[in-house]
Amino acid sequence: MKKIAFFDTKPYDVEWFDRYKKQYDFEIQYFEAKLGVSTSVMARGCDAVVAFVNDEMNAETIDSLADCGVTAIGLRCAGFNNVDLKHAEGKLKVYRVPAYSPNAVAEHAMALLLCINRKVHRAYNRVREYNFSLKGLTGFDLKGKTVGVVGTGKIGKAFVDICKGFGMKILAYDPYPSDLPGVDYVELEELLRGSHIIALHCPLTLQNYHMINKNTLRIMKDGVYIINTSRGALIDAEALLDAIKTEKVAGAGLDVYEEESDFFFEDVSDTVVNDDVLKLLLSTPNILITSHQAFLTEEALQAIAEITLQNLKNHFDGNKSENEVLFKPKE
Ligand code: NAD
Numbered sequence: 001m002k003k004i005a006f007f008d009t010k011p012y013d014v015e016w017f018d019r020y021k022k023q024y025d026f027e028i029q030y031f032e033a034k035l036g037v038s039t040s041v042m043a044r045g046c047d048a049v050v051a052f053v054n055d056e057m058n059a060e061t062i063d064s065l066a067d068c069g070v071t072a073i074g075l076r077c078a079g080f081n082n083v084d085l086k087h088a089e090g091k092l093k094v095y096r097v098p099a100y101s102p103n104a105v106a107e108h109a110m111a112l113l114l115c116i117n118r119k120v121h122r123a124y125n126r127v128r129e130y131n132f133s134l135k136g137l138t139g140f141d142l143k144g145k146t147v148g149v150v151g152t153g154k155i156g157k158a159f160v161d162i163c164k165g166f167g168m169k170i171l172a173y174d175p176y177p178s179d180l181p182g183v184d185y186v187e188l189e190e191l192l193r194g195s196h197i198i199a200l201h202c203p204l205t206l207q208n209y210h211m212i213n214k215n216t217l218r219i220m221k222d223g224v225y226i227i228n229t230s231r232g233a234l235i236d237a238e239a240l241l242d243a244i245k246t247e248k249v250a251g252a253g254l255d256v257y258e259e260e261s262d263f264f265f266e267d268v269s270d271t272v273v274n275d276d277v278l279k280l281l282l283s284t285p286n287i288l289i290t291s292h293q294a295f296l297t298e299e300a301l302q303a304i305a306e307i308t309l310q311n312l313k314n315h316f317d318g319n320k321s322e323n324e325v326l327f328k329p330k331e
Contacts, residue, residue: 001025001026001027002025002026002027002047002048002312002316003026003027003028003029003045003046003047003048004026004027004028004029004046004047004048004049004050004074004312005029005031005042005043005046005048005049005050005070006028006029006030006031006049006050007031007033007034007035007039007042007049007050007051007052007055008031008032008033008034008035008051008052008054008055008265009030009031009032010265012296012301013030013076013305014030015301016301016302016304016305017050017305017308017309019305020302020305020306020309021309023309024309024310024312024313026309026312028050029046034054034055034056034261035049035051035055035056035057035061036055036056036061037056037058037060037061037064040061040064040065040068041064041068043065043068043070044068044069045068045069046068046069046070047069047070047071047072047316048070048071048072048073048074048312048315048316049065049070049072049073049074050073050074050075050076050308050312051073051074051075051076051082052075052076052077053077053079053082053292054082054260054261054264054265055082056082056261057073057082057083057084057088058084058087059084059087062083062084062087062088062091062092063087063091065092066091066092070092071092071093071315072092072093072094072095072312072315072316073088073092073093073094073095074095074308074309074311074312074315075094075095075096075097075308075325076097076304076305076308077096077097077295077304078096078097078098078099078100079096079203079204079230079231080094080096080325081203081204081205081231081233083325085325085326085327085328086327088327089326089327093315093324094324094325095308095311095312095314095315095321095323095324095325096311096323096325097303097304097307097308097311097323098154098323099154099303100295100299100300100301100303100304100307101295101297101299101300101303102154102155102157102158103158103299104294104295104296104297104299104300105155105158105201105229105294105295106155106156106158106159106161106162106201107158107162108229108255108290108293108294108295109155109159109199109201109227109229109253109255109294110159110162110163112227112229112253112254112255112288112290113142113197113199113225113227113253114142115253115288116225116251116252116253116286116287116288117139117140117142117225117251118137118139119136119137119138119139121288122136122137122285123137140196142163142166142167142168142197143166143167143168144167144168144169145168145169145196145197146168146169146170146171146194146195146196146197147163147168147169147170147171147195147196147197147198147199148171148172148173148191148192148194148195148197148198148199149163149170149171149172149173149183149199149201150172150173150174150188150191150198150199150200150201150202150211151173151174151200151201151202151203151230152172152174152177152178152180152183152201153174153201153202155201155229155230156172156174156199156201156202157178157180159199159201160172160180160183164182168197169184170182170183170184171183171184171185171186171190171191171194171195172184172185172186172191173185173186173187173188173191174202188211189219192216192219192220193219193220193221194221195220195221195224196221196223196224196225197224197225197226197227198212198220198224198225198226198227199226199227199228199229200212200226200227200228200229200230200234200235201229201230202230202234203230203231204230204231204233204234208234209233209234210233210234210235210236210239211234211235212226212228212234212235212236212239212240213236213239214236214239214242214243217239217240217242217243217248217249218248220248220249222247222248223247223248223249223250224248224249224250225249225250225251225252225253226240226249226251226252226253227252227253227254228252228253228254228255228256229255229256229294230256231256232254232256232257232258232259232260233258235254235258237257237258237277237278237281238277240252240281240287241277241280241281241284244284244286244287250286251286251287251288252286252287252288253287253288253290254281254287254288254289254290255289255290255291255292255293255294256292257278257281257289259275259277259278260291260292262275263275263278263291264291264292265291265292307323311323311324
């Protein structure tokens with residue numbers, strides 16, 4: 001029976017993976033710790049690890065896992081920016097779940113936009129205090145507004161479909177454009193200049209680190225809204241805060257944050273949060289932060305468990321898998 005070390009375990013992981021592991025001949029050891037250099041030895045004697053978005057699979061971790069006898073990393077997520085793929089070559093195979101529910105993430109992106117635009121988060125708190133004033137709660141109609149979608153892969157396409165339902169005009173930027181009716185592909189700069197709302201749906205790569213920075217913010221429309229459900233490091237958070245202060249940015253909905261790994265997914269309510277940028281983001285009423293929950297639907301959790309386990313089964317059976325992540329020099 002193959003043994004799997006499962007890192008950064010949450011209760012919903014155990015529920016769904018235990019349900020599906022019965023179909024495979026796997027023993028799963030669940031660890032609450034995140035995977036990193038210091039915890040990698042916990043995988044000793046295991047054949048594979050299952051890891052998530054904030055586990056750190058740098059060169060040292062990969063070497064340590066390989067020394068422990070691990071032959072595969074099964075990422076239970078789509079993104080793989082936290083794995084040193086070049087270093088993993090020839091040592092470990094890396095698999096991911098390229099799509100579990102693009103709709104889950106796209107729908108959450110729209111939830112963030114609707115909430116931040118119509119100030120639902122503020123209204124919720126206000127009426128609970130019997131404050132029924134509407135002052136400061138004015139939003140705008142989405143119909144007829146231009147949304148700039150950066151990255152039109154699976155999630156970007158689902159988001160485009162939702163935006164079409166709202167009657168929005170759609171600009172898109174993607175180095176590999178698709179043939180999407182009703183979508184105008186433009187260069188990134190034109191998208192940034194011409195959009196009332198900018199939604200990030202691209203992966204984080206070496207090339208687009210901090211793609212939203214003080215220079216790109218400067219060229220955007222005054223009062224732009226920014227939605228990020230992709231990866232935190234696509235946005236320079238300090239530059240975003242400055243742009244909120246000058247009202248260049250009227251609102252931001254963020255499901256991800258560059259320094260999220262110390263906090264997101266955890267209850268740190270009884271500790272002092274040692275991150276001044278995060279504190280400022282959280283205390284700014286026109287920024288809405290969720291804790292990397294865009295994927296969190298029943299449909300997505302089911303697909304994540306099934307596909308992750310199937311990826312590892314294919315690996316152990318020696319079958320080729322289209323979900324294997326290979327190092328490409330430009331990523
Ligand atoms: P995908 O691979 O289907 O699509 C990504 C698209 O981005 C592709 O079309 C690609 O050509 C394009 N792209 C690559 N580099 C780009 C760049 N510099 N500028 C613009 N476009 C670029 O991926 P997906 O399933 O749509 O997921 C997108 C991202 O969403 C993932 O990489 C991940 O970071 C994030 N994600 C977040 C959550 C969450 O819970 N918040 C869940 C799943 C995925």
